[in-house]
């Protein structure tokens with residue numbers, strides 16, 4: 001029985017509401033990383049437009065931004081607003097992305113790397129926003145500049161106190177051009193590098209959200225830009241202390257702390273929070289199970305597991321055992337998430353094979369090998385009674401299917417639905433189940449990224465290994481259910497049982513039945 005986690009449960013309910021409004025395919029909560037990429041594209045394109053008209057000198061910057069905003073409101077003004085609001089939207093999606101990984105416990109164990117590299121990436125984006133506000137050179141920019149200088153002065157790496165430079169009006173064009181360079185080139189290039197680093201350990205990474213979601217988000221940003229255009233404050237004036245400022249809390253949230261704390265205290269807080277967030281995968285640590293193991297006697301180097309691995313843990317290399325096959329696969333234990341998807345994708349993972357002793361396959365999970373899965377399936381089916389007997393193959397990260405165990409139903413819990421070789425369904429039916437239900441994570445939300453997607457394709461005959469045509473499609477079903485979807489899954493199970501009962505009623509009597517139903 002899984003322990004109750006209120007944060008995870010609450011988040012799953014929220015996702016459920018979004019699924020009802022957007023459908024799982026378009027649920028923005030399933031596409032937070034790709035939406036962030038999409039917003040960053042808008043920021044980049046609108047930024048390039050603004051750059052054409054921007055004057056990067058300290059005396060010309062403000063006037064050029066005013067001209068862009070009001071002189072050509074229909075183009076430059078809209079671009080400026082898109083630049084601002086897409087940047088804000090990116091921070092919102094990043095924070096939701098961060099919270100989602102935390103709430104669903106997808107930040108520890110083998111995922112430490114993505115989490116650890118995500119935090120500095122978030123800071124990089126915030127720094128990019130800060131230099132952007134600086135370039136407008138209005139009263140808000142002045143506030144940011146003085147606050148930033150106070151923070152810099154607390155770090156003993158600059159020869160002169162920067163704050164004094166500002167207050168004495170020594171800010172020159174060279175410094176302003178440096179800011180422009182950082183915002184327009186230096187920081188974006190570094191961000192691209194950090195984003196590449198962030199997703200480096202994942203395979204088949206998609207950086208584009210579904211088209212409908214992208215178009216909808218863009219229309220939303222455009223509407224906001226037209227209704228509430230982004231404007232500047234009054235021009236910077238170092239002899240004035242601004243009375244009221246409209247802060248962008250997504251980017252400038254650290255600065256108000258300087259009204260109450262010293263720069264040192266502000267550094268202490270931000271660095272401590274950052275370090276704490278980065279260390280979270282080890283507080284406490286989550287152990288990943290033993291890595292997949294390759295058995296070259298049963299591997300022909302077809303590369304299906306290499307292609308299916310969601311975490312780039314499998315590579316193909318030239319054969320080392322003098323066999324006539326060209327390639328063999330190698331598993332990196334550091335990258336392996338122990339999801340078992342590779343086992344499900346191996347053409348040798350076939351429980352229907354005759355094996356007098358131990359059933360072997362090309363790539364297997366030492367903690368739950370195919371042989372044990374077959375043995376447990378046999379034992380589970382042997383204990384079933386009743387008119388309609390159902391075997392449920394469930395993912396341990398979705399709804400716990402063993403909770404449906406009863407005289408006529410038995411659940412077998414696997415690491416991931418992608419661990420199911422299609423022949424296991426055929427095997428279950430052959431060994432006495434009237435129907436096999438596979439229950440993975442919710443659609444579009446696999447704990448191991450692609451388990452339910454790959455299995456769905458295998459069962460639809462679109463990805464190897466496929467389910468053989470001779471298996472009656474009315475005798476198996478594939479569903480997706482999180483731990484809060486128990487009532488719904490129960491209804492699906494009951495409906496499946498009813499359909500199997502009807503099917504049985506239509507079948508010829510056993511005496512006239514020549515073959516098994518498989």
Ligand code: HEM
Nearest residue numbers: 033034036037098101106107114115118119121122205206
């Ligand atoms: C700064 C902008 C960010 C962008 C554009 C971004 C984007 C992405 C993308 C596209 C993925 C791959 C998702 C997939 O294909 O399954 C991903 C994975 C991930 N991100 Fe981010 N991310 C960002 C920041 C962060 C932050 C701040 C965190 C948290 C500290 C974070 C934590 C993760 C984790 C844990 C994964 C792994 C998910 C998995 O293994 O299923 N990311 N990110």
